[in-house]
């Protein structure tokens with residue numbers, strides 16, 4: 001097969017420019033990485049890109065292939081052409097290749113990973129030092145810290161991460177908030193929250209429960225979609241949120257983000273759908289404790305009232321009993337799974 005590769009080329013601080021390379025005799029099973037090698041070896045030795053294992057292990061070859069972040073050594077030509085709406089250049093099937101997003105370009109497809117590593121470090125991605133000490137001073141015991149298979153199973157998904165940057169590249173929250181630590185870091189954070197040997201769980205949940213942490217995620221699902229190792233970072237973020245909510249009592253001291261989640265479920269359980277009036281008072285006003293926040297809501301409330309958008313009464317939904325049963329059933333299954341029982 002003859003194909004066109006449209007590669008976005010760039011030197012740092014210069015505008016990017018697409019350059020097209022034509023490759024002949026390309027088999028459908030040829031990886032994108034092998035195509036790039038051919039460009040470099042046969043057509044233009046100045047093309048820059050990262051690679052190492054060529055086998056979906058090292059995470060070096062992350063890049064955008066037809067607009068979607070992926071590993072160049074995992075994607076092949078046939079599948080790539082079939083997966084995306086057909087693109088052609090001069091009548092040839094074409095594949096567009098660009099550097100990862102959310103990271104500055106060094107040259108061509110090579111990006112500066114420093115922000116990625118900095119964000120990973122922000123979640124303190126190591127088992128706490130105290131957990132590595134054995135209180136008895138028995139060095140042999142300290143060397144062998146055992147875990148049950150079911151404890152280890154909770155770490156398996158996050159443990160698959162090869163730090164390729166595909167999720168980070170597609171993350172909308174990262175794009176909007178440079179301080180958001182990113183899906184890779186939060187996946188690693190879940191691994192430490194569920195690590196039975198770690199002794200800093202409470203401090204970690206406090207640290208991760210911010211808008212630069214789990215509450216900053218917009219749940220766009222892109223990280224789950226592009227991750228080549230099935231880490232499912234969004235699911236890991238959900239695990240951390242569940243741990244935060246499970247540990248935080250319904251108290252005035254709970255953060256607004258926690259009150260938001262808890263109040264949402266409470267009001268739906270009470271009336272079958274959200275009672276906006278209670279929601280605003282409990283979440284924003286913290287049950288009349290935060291009078292400043294209630295006063296700040298005043299102008300909006302007045303506008304809504306005059307436009308008929310703020311009902312003075314609340315009618316429970318006809319299906320409230322079923323909604324309540326559903327919420328209770330989900331809570332019961334969650335409680336069973338937390339106690340290691342099979343909820344089925």
Ligand code: SF4
Nearest residue numbers: 161162164165167227
């Ligand atoms: S979570 Fe997946 S996409 Fe993100 S860095 Fe790890 S392996 Fe790559």
Ligand code: SF4
Nearest residue numbers: 171217218220221223
């Ligand atoms: S789901 Fe959240 S963490 Fe994942 S890419 Fe979207 S905003 Fe980022």
Ligand code: FES
Nearest residue numbers: 052053054059073
């Ligand atoms: S070269 Fe190692 S993951 Fe692609």
